Amino acid sequence: MSMTEQNLIPAPNQHRAIAKPDPAAVAAGEREKSRIQAAYFMAFQNPRNVEESRIRILQACKRPVFAEKAEYKKPVGGTTIKGPSIRLAELALREWGNVTTETQTVYEDDNVRRVKVFCTDLETNAMFAKEITLSKTVERKNITGREKIGERINSQGEVVFIVRATDDELNTKEAALVSKVVRNEGLRLIPTDIIEEALEVARKTASDKTKEDPAAAKHKILDAFANIGIMPTDLEQYLGHPTDNIQPAELNDLRAIHAAIKDGEAKWSDYIEKPVTDANPAGTNAAAKTRAKAEALKNGLNQQNS
Numbered sequence: 019m020s021m022t023e024q025n026l027i028p029a030p031n032q033h034r035a036i037a038k039p040d041p042a043a044v045a046a047g048e049r050e051k052s053r054i055q056a057a058y059f060m061a062f063q064n065p066r067n068v069e070e071s072r073i074r075i076l077q078a079c080k081r082p083v084f085a086e087k088a089e090y091k092k093p094v095g096g097t098t099i100k101g102p103s104i105r106l107a108e109l110a111l112r113e114w115g116n117v118t119t120e121t122q123t124v125y126e127d128d129n130v131r132r133v134k135v136f137c138t139d140l141e142t143n144a145m146f147a148k149e150i151t152l153s154k155t156v157e158r159k160n161i162t163g164r165e166k167i168g169e170r171i172n173s174q175g176e177v178v179f180i181v182r183a184t185d186d187e188l189n190t191k192e193a194a195l196v197s198k199v200v201r202n203e204g205l206r207l208i209p210t211d212i213i214e215e216a217l218e219v220a221r222k223t224a225s226d227k228t229k230e231d232p233a234a235a236k237h238k239i240l241d242a243f244a245n246i247g248i249m250p251t252d253l254e255q256y257l258g259h260p261t262d263n264i265q266p267a268e269l270n271d272l273r274a275i276h277a278a279i280k281d282g283e284a285k286w287s288d289y290i291e292k293p294v295t296d297a298n299p300a301g302t303n304a305a306a307k308t309r310a311k312a313e314a315l316k317n318g319l320n321q322q323n324s
Contacts, residue, residue: 061116061140072212074113079220082227084109088220091274092284100274102213104281107201110216114208116140119200129154131188135196137204146203150195156183174287194282224273228266236264239272246279248286256290 079085088106091098102110111117118138125132131152138145155167157178164181172178183191205213228235240250240261250261257268278284 057118058140064116065141066115071114072215075110075212075216076219078109078113079106079216080223082223085220085223085227086273087277087280088224089217089274090278090281090283091271092278093288102201102205102217103277104197104201105277106213106216106220107205108197110208110213111137111200111204117204117207119204121196124149131192133192133196135199135203137200137207139207144207146206148199148203150199152188152192152195154183154188155180156187156191157181172287197281198283221270224270225266228269232266232269235266235269236261239269239276242276243272246276248279252286252290 079088084105088103089100090103091100111119116139118136118140120136120138122134122136123131124134131154132149133152134147134149136145136147157170157172158164158181159176159178161179161181164179166179166181168180169177170180240253243249243253253272254260257264275284275289279286
């Protein structure tokens with residue numbers, strides 16, 4: 019027997035070391051297990067009443083302030099889509115009851131973080147999940163004191179810099195993406211007819227409030243846009259006419275746009291035409307295209323209201 023083989027044979031009184039589990043990991047696992055069991059137990063003890071949940075959702079949509087934030091609108095692929103906003107989704111899931119939303123970081127390095135979002139109905143065991151990937155960068159026009167990663171030209175023809183995100187910026191970015199996933203996946207746990215009914219109630223509530231005092235409703239939406247850096251002149255470019263002539267249907271449209279921008283669904287630049295540049299001399303005048311778009315939108319809204 020060679021010396022190498024002899025070294026591989028343990029001595030008679032030599033015992034192999036057994037890896038001991040980390041007490042903190044064991045405690046965390048038991049704590050998570052207890053939390054999940056308690057959630058299912060409470061759901062079993064307090065099953066939801068579908069009709070009561072529906073009524074609570076509809077009652078919330080009768081509150082004017084909430085109704086104005088219940089729907090979003092954003093451009094996608096040359097058209098626009100509307101749907102329940104993140105705020106409506108959060109309320110609907112809360113009032114539906116016995117639903118949990120959880121996040122789990124599944125991977126992280128210096129450049130990306132991957133987070134999995136779970137939405138679970140504790141009564142039916144139905145679960146929807148989606149994984150999101152966050153790049154640890156943000157775009158800024160001023161890079162003073164920041165670590166520059168790259169740069170690009172935005173839709174306005176301006177140079178924006180890609181910089182390393184701070185912890186706060188990354189957390190804000192993650193929260194926004196998680197909220198969208200919770201909205202999209204969580205609402206799949208609630209019957210679609212209830213959500214559609216809630217949207218109809220919210221639209222009627224907002225419309226009735228506008229009819230009570232059109233001037234106050236106009237000033238409120240103008241102030242709301244101003245708070246996010248979009249001035250009345252910008253809205254006039256989108257509408258194609260002065261804000262003094264704004265119509266109730268257009269107010270509803272602007273509310274949905276504001277909700278989308280506020281929730282991070284879209285940017286204001288997504289709603290307006292890009293300016294004509296020398297690189298595209300054959301392009302149509304941006305203002306004319308915007309007016310045509312606004313006129314078509316107004317006609318469509320008027321037909322819906324007639």
